[in-house]
Amino acid sequence: MNLPLGQFQDAFIDALYLRPAPLLHNLTRQPAFAVYRNTVMAGCVDALRANFPSVETLVGAGWMQQAAAAYAQHTPPDDARLIRYGATFAAFLQSSQASHGLPYLADVARLDWHWCEVFSAIEQPCLALADLAGMTASDLGGSHLRPRQSVRWQWFAAHPALSLWRRSREGLPWPQSQPWVAEGALLSADQDGVNHQPLEAGGCTFLDACAAGHSLEGASQLALQRQPDLDFTSLLGRLMQARVFLPLSFD
Template identity: 75%
Template sequence: MNLSLGQFQDAFVEALYQRPAPALASLTEQAAFAVYRNTVLCGCVEALRANFPSVETLVGTGWMHDATGAYAQQTPPDDARLIRYGAGFPAFMQALQASQDVPYLADVARLDWYWCEVFSAHQEPYLTLSDLAGMTATDLERGHLAPRSCVRWQWFDAHPAYSLWRVSREGLPWSADHPWVAEGALLSGDSDGVSHQPLQIGACAFLDACAAGQSLQVASQIAQQTQPDLDFSDLLGRLLQAKAFLPLTFA
C-alpha cells in the first residue's frame, strides 16, 4: 500500500501508541520499533513529571510514573514544545484522585499547568500605574482592563489549593495548624519568570469580569458584591504590580 506523507505520519503515531496500524506492519513488527516506542513514551513521561512537580511531591515518584505513563498512552503530545504538554492532565488527575484520598490533587495539577502556560506565554505590553495618571473618574469607569495572556487565576472553594501547591513546589513543610480554607491564586509571567500570590474571592471575581469584557466600573461592582470587605485600591495596586493587564482600552 502506497501512503502519502500525511497518512504515513498518522499511522506512525498510531503505532507508537500501540494502536492498530496495519499499513505499517512490516515496520512495527521489528524489534527496534519497540525500543523506539519505549523511548518516545519515556520522553512523554519525563516531560509530564517536569511539568507537574507539585503533583509528584504529593503522590510520590512511583505513583506519578504510573499515572503519567497511563496519560501518555492515551494522550500523545500535539506540540513539539513539551512544556505545553499536559493540558488534559488535571482532568485526568480528577478521575484518579478519589482512589488516593487526595481530593485536592487535580487543583494542584491545575496550578502546575497554569505555571507552564504562564511561563511559555507570549510577552505582551502591560498597564502601569503611571499609565493611569491624569485620567478622570469617568475615563476609568468606561475603561476596560483585559488580562494579559501570561496571567492565570482561579478560586478554589474546597481546600487551600494554592498553599498546598506552593509548599509542594518549593519543597517547604506543611504546617499542621494551617487553616483548611478556600483559597485563590494568581500566576503572572514576565521576562524575569513566573510570580504567584494568593488571591481573595473578590479579586478572582474581578478578573473574571475583566476577562469577560466588562468595564472597570462593572467589574469593580461585581468584585465588591462578591466580597463586600474587599480593599479594591489595594487589589488594583497588587494587580498592576503583577503586570496583570494589557494597556487600558475604552468603549
C-alpha cells in the same frame, strides 16, 4: 502497501502510543520501532514529570511515572514545545481520583499547569501607573482592563490549593496549624520569572469579568457582589504591581 501520507501519519501515531495500527504491522514488529516508541514515551513521561513537580511530590515518583505513562498513551503531545504538554492532565487526575485518594491533587495540578502557561507566554506590554495620570474617574470607569497572556488566576473553593501547591513545590511539610480553607491564586510573569500570590474570591471574579470584556466599572461591581467587604483599592494596587494588565482600552 503504499498508504496516503495522512493515513500513514495517523497509523504511525497510533502505533507509537500503543494503539492498534494493523496497516503498519510489518513496521511495528521491527525491534527498532520498539526502541523508537519507548524513546518517545519516555520523553512524554519526562515532560509531564517536569511540568507537574508539585503533583509528583504529593504522590511520589513511582506513581507519577505510571500516571504519566497512562496519560501519554491516550493523550500525545500536539506541540513540539513540551512545556506546553499536559493541558488536560489535571482533568485526568480528577477522573482517576480513586487510584490516588487525594481530592485536592487535580487542583494542585492546575496550578502546576498555570505556572507552565505563564512561564511560556509571549511577552506583552503592560499597564503602568503613569498611564493613568490625568484620567478622571469617569474615564477609568468606562475603560477595559484586559489581563496579559502571562497571567493566570483561579479560585479553589474546596481546598487550600495555593498553600498545598507552594509547599509541595518548595519541598516544605504541611503544618498542622494550617487552616483547611478555600484559597485563590494569582500567577504572573516578569523579567525575574513567575511570581505567585494569594487572591481573594472577589479578585478572581474581577479578573474573570475583565477577561470577559466588562468595563472597569462593571467588573468592579461584579467583584463587590461576590465579596462585599473587598478592598477594591488594595486589590487594584496589587494587580498593577503584579503587571497583570495590558495597556488601557476603551473599545
